[in-house]
Amino acid sequence: MYNFEFEVPVKILFGKGSIENLVPEILKYGKRVLLCYGGGSIKRMGLYDTIIKKLDQAGIFYKELSGISPNPRIEEVEEGIKIVREHKLDFILPVGGGSTIDCSKAVSAGVNYAGSAWDLITGKAEIKNVLPIGTVLTLSATGSEMNCGAVISNLKTKEKLGFGAPPLLPKFSVLDPEYTYSVPKNQTAAGTADIMSHTFECYFSLNDGAYLQDRFAESILKTCIEYGPLAIKNPESYEARSNLMWAGTWAINGLLSDGKKTAWSVHPMEHELSAFYDITHGVGLAILTPHWLRHCLNDKTVKKIADYGVNVWGLPKGEEVYKTAEKAIECTSDFFKSLGIPMTLKEAGIGEEHLKEMAEAAVAHRGKNGVIYGFQELRADDVYAIYKAAL
């Protein structure tokens, strides 16, 4: 196990009706709020009205940043920063999924920075002196509600980049699984794939002696496998929605990665798909994952992939290890397919035209010296081969 620091002071308010504690939590930090949300699902489910009423009753001043995109864009961040400065707001309240939260984090980071907010995303400038954030989650997927990371897209430069800093940890997050009842089937599937992919990125590493972390990872994978299909079949299953929600939160807050050497592989490859084609992140991850695993399969990695098959998919122990590993990859692919996810790039609307360019961009944005150092080293030609296999 490698050395690490773990410090995640986010207060989680989990369960039905947790919104009742929203106002007292906000008032610990501010009283002039930027309310952020996306395409209006929070209005359809009545959550918007609930929150507005609470803010009004408490005399909390607020302005809105609405219409945040599924892959939030730097222009939306800049708009949020402008509103905060104009109205001297002191707290940011994203109500939505990871996109809304990520956009809010970028606004939080940018408010007190004099230059272009894009500098903070690219790492050109340091993130400090941020505005406090509290979140109300309505989608189980990105885990942004309990970590300090975020992803912002720049469609002009065709970049979709991750960034993060401890000050961006939300002060609190309200996690009411009932708010995810209205998430459509395809988004539930994509969210489940996203949670699993975060877990895979941490899980698939070699010889780090982080046994506990890998068992925790398998716990999250089993939870997704148990409840992803159930949430699609029965969207108002509280048991399914609550388990998925809590699994998504723990998949990417340090529990699975701390103590391990993890360098993410599928996310860098997928981010180029989203940057070039604006597809749903979780769909891109699901498409690429089995092909990535197949590409990585070799004498060094086979045991880990086979263990995954035995521990997560319940494959029989003691069979020929390559056979078990290949079966595990097949189970993964079949599972995503069973959730209704289109499992080829073509079905997702992506052709051959930019594959080479995207492969080079993936390595350039997320690699070092032309290599993504993950479960297996990936160079641009590896990424290209994976994209090709996924067509």
Place this chain on the structure above:
Amino acid sequence: MYNFEFEVPVKILFGKGSIENLVPEILKYGKRVLLCYGGGSIKRMGLYDTIIKKLDQAGIFYKELSGISPNPRIEEVEEGIKIVREHKLDFILPVGGGSTIDCSKAVSAGVNYAGSAWDLITGKAEIKNVLPIGTVLTLSATGSEMNCGAVISNLKTKEKLGFGAPPLLPKFSVLDPEYTYSVPKNQTAAGTADIMSHTFECYFSLNDGAYLQDRFAESILKTCIEYGPLAIKNPESYEARSNLMWAGTWAINGLLSDGKKTAWSVHPMEHELSAFYDITHGVGLAILTPHWLRHCLNDKTVKKIADYGVNVWGLPKGEEVYKTAEKAIECTSDFFKSLGIPMTLKEAGIGEEHLKEMAEAAVAHRGKNGVIYGFQELRADDVYAIYKAAL
């Protein structure tokens, strides 16, 4: 899944050499330190000298509370409070296992309370206005390094009581697995049993839909089963010591219990053994656990115990469910025995003489209306039957 709040802002510094960051962490909170430790193992391993040197170099004033007992006593707490008041100390640094940390928490709670510190343990007075604590852990067992609970004994009244409050969460904890290399075999075994028991207390509950939490619990159990024996066989296995240490921390900080209705059963029963006979806590837990499970085994609980057997011990699925459950209990008992733990009360020096009295005390101290509401309801005669079976 039941509603809950999760908020554990303890900063964990994990790994070899983490002590290097001790002084900067202390200086965030204070510069007049009460250094607490137990019987001197920290002197034998050189950790005492390391810390003293660091405090001296940083010009941090300190006084010592040493000789804290394995079951820390209220008199030791009172002595600590006296030293803090006399020297106007502002920070408490326990270096040791759960006993030392628990005693320090009680000192922290008592310093600014005018009455008897025992009031805070019994719940007669509220815990507030505490002194900040940071810990250096040398034993994997109680999880006190990342939670706000503690247990203090009063030998005069024959009481061993748990208490806790969020302000008692340590500000930071230094977890260097190498500090546990010198833990003797029997203490390693007892610590492993303690971690497993914390996990069992959360895991064995009925129909709460907290699937993820139960998979997390199984992860910790598997880690103890994998590495407990290895740490005993090879005390300087970093892999074994690091996995046990991190497992112990997560077994009792909310991850396994939040979202579930858990009422502890074996701890209340064991606390009376320790209160009456001052035996090692983990040994008492190991002795009682299999008999408790057997006593609980019925049509309501059998599925959960059988699932435990399948998921944790790898017993075959689909066999007759009582057979699987009984085999799971046997595996548990055999495992503790394999660690060298004396598995009867008699071997631990406890006879029939106080069984009835202890059974009544267990229910009185930890029950409500004469009942301990756990996996199964336990009345005094149930506890007595379990003690008898464990003789």
